[in-house]
Amino acid sequence: MCGWNSIRSPMAEAIAKRLLKPDIYIQSAGVRSGERDPFVDAVLDEVGLSIGRHQPRTLDDLEDDFFDLIVTLTPEAHHAALELTRTSPVDVVYWPTMDPTATTGTREQVLDAYREVREHLWKLIDKRMKPIRRHSAEGA
Structure with a gap:
């Protein structure tokens, strides 16, 4: 979950769906839709x-x-998730993740910022979800 569900959380969703078993429900969302x-x-x-x-x-x-x-990948999303789950037995984890849209410069510099977010999320998902990964993703 992030602010707009347009960059960080969709990336995390795609990565998690690659790394985790297909029977695990994975969906991204935002506080607002961007x-x-x-x-x-x-x-x-x-x-x-x-x-x-x-x-x-x-x-x-x-x-x-x-x-x-x-x-959650942004402070706003973390606050919203905690509020949503006040009376539910749901774990809410905050992974601070930079906003690549703040990067200026050439197209390649902007892409590098997005790549950095992708790699950051890949490492966090891989580490946290290691017990429920797909076997074929272990070399990915």
Whole structure:
């Protein structure tokens, strides 16, 4: 979960779906829904991932509202998740993740910022979810 569900949380969703078993429910959402970001598609494509037809969404847009874990990537999302789960037995974890849209410069410099976010999320997901990973993802 992030602020707009347009960069960080869709990247995390795509990575988690690659690394984790297919029977695990994984969906990303934002506090608000933003606009799809083409740089996300570019940096995910570099590692063979895609967010498909993903359109930014909020928690209210999700089909299932039962979660064991909510990973938040921004302070705003963390606050919203804690508020949402006050009376639920849901783990809420905060992984501070930079906003690559703050990067200025050449197209390549901007892409590097998005790549940094992708790699940051990949490492965190891989480490936290190691017990439930797919066997085929271990070399990824």
